[in-house]
Amino acid sequence: MASLTSLISSPPSSTNNIFPKRTSQLSAPIGRLQTLRKSQLAVTCKSSNVLAAAAAASRRDVLLGLGAGLYGAGAFVTDPFSAAFARPIDGPSQDVCKLATPSPGNPLQIECCPPAMAGRESKPFQFPSPSEPKRIRRPAHLASQDKEYVEKYKLAMKRMKCLPPEDPRSFFQQAKVHCAYCNGSYVQSSHTNLGLQIHFSWLFLPFHRMYLHFYERILGSLIQDPTFALPFWNWDHEDGMAIAEMFKDPESPLFDGLRNVHHLPSNKPLDLRWDRVTEDKPFERIRDDNYARVYELMVSGAQRRLEFFGPKYRAGDPPPAGGGGTSERLHNMAHLWTGGHNQQFGEDMGNFYSAGRDPIFYVHHCNVDRLWNVWKTIGGFRFDFDDYDYLNTSFLFYDENSDLIKIKVKDVLDPQALGLEYEDRPIPWRNSRPVPTAANAARTATAAAFGGPAEAQAAVGPRFPLVLEKVTTVMVPRPKKGRTAKEKSAASEILVVEGIELEGDKVVQFEVVINDDPDNPSGPSNSEFAGSFLNIPHVHGNNGHNKFVTGLRMDITELLEDIGAENDDQIQVTLVPKKSDGPVTIGGLKIEYSS
Ligand code: C2O
Numbered sequence: 001m002a003s004l005t006s007l008i009s010s011p012p013s014s015t016n017n018i019f020p021k022r023t024s025q026l027s028a029p030i031g032r033l034q035t036l037r038k039s040q041l042a043v044t045c046k047s048s049n050v051l052a053a054a055a056a057a058s059r060r061d062v063l064l065g066l067g068a069g070l071y072g073a074g075a076f077v078t079d080p081f082s083a084a085f086a087r088p089i090d091g092p093s094q095d096v097c098k099l100a101t102p103s104p105g106n107p108l109q110i111e112c113c114p115p116a117m118a119g120r121e122s123k124p125f126q127f128p129s130p131s132e133p134k135r136i137r138r139p140a141h142l143a144s145q146d147k148e149y150v151e152k153y154k155l156a157m158k159r160m161k162c163l164p165p166e167d168p169r170s171f172f173q174q175a176k177v178h179c180a181y182c183n184g185s186y187v188q189s190s191h192t193n194l195g196l197q198i199h200f201s202w203l204f205l206p207f208h209r210m211y212l213h214f215y216e217r218i219l220g221s222l223i224q225d226p227t228f229a230l231p232f233w234n235w236d237h238e239d240g241m242a243i244a245e246m247f248k249d250p251e252s253p254l255f256d257g258l259r260n261v262h263h264l265p266s267n268k269p270l271d272l273r274w275d276r277v278t279e280d281k282p283f284e285r286i287r288d289d290n291y292a293r294v295y296e297l298m299v300s301g302a303q304r305r306l307e308f309f310g311p312k313y314r315a316g317d318p319p320p321a322g323g324g325g326t327s328e329r330l331h332n333m334a335h336l337w338t339g340g341h342n343q344q345f346g347e348d349m350g351n352f353y354s355a356g357r358d359p360i361f362y363v364h365h366c367n368v369d370r371l372w373n374v375w376k377t378i379g380g381f382r383f384d385f386d387d388y389d390y391l392n393t394s395f396l397f398y399d400e401n402s403d404l405i406k407i408k409v410k411d412v413l414d415p416q417a418l419g420l421e422y423e424d425r426p427i428p429w430r431n432s433r434p435v436p437t438a439a440n441a442a443r444t445a446t447a448a449a450f451g452g453p454a455e456a457q458a459a460v461g462p463r464f465p466l467v468l469e470k471v472t473t474v475m476v477p478r479p480k481k482g483r484t485a486k487e488k489s490a491a492s493e494i495l496v497v498e499g500i501e502l503e504g505d506k507v508v509q510f511e512v513v514i515n516d517d518p519d520n521p522s523g524p525s526n527s528e529f530a531g532s533f534l535n536i537p538h539v540h541g542n543n544g545h546n547k548f549v550t551g552l553r554m555d556i557t558e559l560l561e562d563i564g565a566e567n568d569d570q571i572q573v574t575l576v577p578k579k580s581d582g583p584v585t586i587g588g589l590k591i592e593y594s595s
Contacts, residue, residue, distance in 0.1 A: 499587015506582030
């Protein structure tokens with residue numbers, strides 16, 4: 001097997017099946033080379049390995065003359081909420097790996113394929129031996145004060161960045177893992193006509209847990225420390241909302257030059273409802289809205305697994321796109337907020353193809369992973385899926401010994417078995433149940449009917465599909481009203497925004513409020529706020545023009561109680577568009593029940 005370096009420097013031959021055929025190849029634009037150097041050469045290595053790695057990475061960001069022509073054409077519409085085939089996804093095909101792209105319409109193509117995978121035998125995953133010490137992940141803002149830990153972490157990251165670029169454990173190869181699984185490199189091994197996507201479905205949480213597991217063990221092995229653990233970005237607590245100090249030193253291997261400079265000053269909290277414009281919201285406002293959003297996406301809106309984990313995704317299904325479960329929607333804004341605000345594709349964090357290039361990506365995902373554990377402690381119907389296909393879905397990763405490992409979803413459902421623990425932290429958002437606006441608080445007391453009969457309102461409502469350009473109000477009939485406690489415990493009431501059509505490489509966002517004043521729609525701290533949609537730019541599998549259709553599911557059972565609308569025949573839903581980079585069309589709104 002030729003090494004990756006030789007494959008890069010020699011023109012790809014038609015017999016090599018790691019790369020697709022390239023019809024024309026230009027050199028990467030100068031600006032691109034410069035950004036990579038500036039952001040990723042913050043470390044000096046004894047050898048010139050880092051330079052070589054960055055140069056190789058840049059060479060691999062090749063411009064393809066044909067752009068989107070590489071992929072098959074044809075519109076490609078999918079309902080991610082229905083699983084067509086009862087079969088587990090058997091990981092990516094080892095024989096097919098395509099150039100990835102941040103945007104099919106753009107000629108920039110990126111080589112995200114791992115080295116030497118074709119024809120290679122993978123080993124089955126082995127749990128760490130119980131005699132291994134535990135790895136305890138701590139909040140990054142507290143770990144920042146532990147000098148010894150920070151030095152260790154920096155040394156491990158530095159060594160990772162200094163590994164030769166063809167080494168699967170190197171920083172560059174590890175960053176590519178995310179790109180390959182997200183931006184169109186891989187196809188399903190059992191259905192090579194279908195792209196593989198690890199976001200926007202029930203695979204989101206387990207895939208990222210696996211990724212962190214191998215990443216962390218590689219770092220630990222590079223400093224011979226079996227206790228080494230990544231920190232977590234504790235953005236669900238007011239003390240941890242800002243980017244932790246250890247990530248801010250431009251000389252440190254934990255730094256990334258492609259972050260939004262407005263968000264670096266100390267104590268600038270991650271704003272889970274950032275509108276991409278406002279930078280001067282008071283801390284308390286952001287904190288309270290964040291808590292309310294975490295409450296919505298972990299508690300009231302996440303009572304059942306389908307809503308929390310996201311749609312089911314099985315072998316033979318087209319790659320899911322957009323939407324995702326509340327666990328994923330909760331995590332999206334940190335990408336957009338952290339990423340470069342003046343980069344073409346939001347690099348690094350603001351685009352899935354480049355997110356793995358920022359060390360903070362892994363720290364952000366540790367918190368997402370931690371919140372998965374926390375969710376299961378909240379009670380009710382909050383369990384992992386036990387679906388056969390889910391449990392047996394597998395992925396491929398290189399481990400700390402550079403062995404290719406096949407790992408299954410069922411291998412990562414118990415963090416204990418992985419030798420993993422999170423330091424306990426208070427969860428202040430647990431008590432942040434939103435409160436109704438004054439108008440609805442009054443209604444709760446009087447229980448008056450809202451808005452009149454469904455038929456009368458439907459006639460004057462907007463027609464679907466509608467292009468969402470302005471605040472739009474729609475009456476949505478409820479199939480059942482006045483549900484008993486027993487009915488509510490048997491099934492949640494879900495508001496579904498269906499047929500959301502957009503372009504995958506564009507930021508698109510809107511919010512949804514219920515029985516609220518359309519001229520003054522509520523924020524997350526009010527019960528009327530049902531949820532929001534945000535698309536982080538990505539590529540939708542093997543679809544040539546990157547339009548996709550998705551849905552948004554919001555559990556409104558508790559919301560309806562809080563606004564006194566349980567006995568109404570219909571609800572008034574208002575869609576509030578937010579600053580987006582591309583158009584969005586809405587196919588319709590309906591109520592569904594989820595058990
Ligand atoms: Cu794979 Cu935060 O994304």
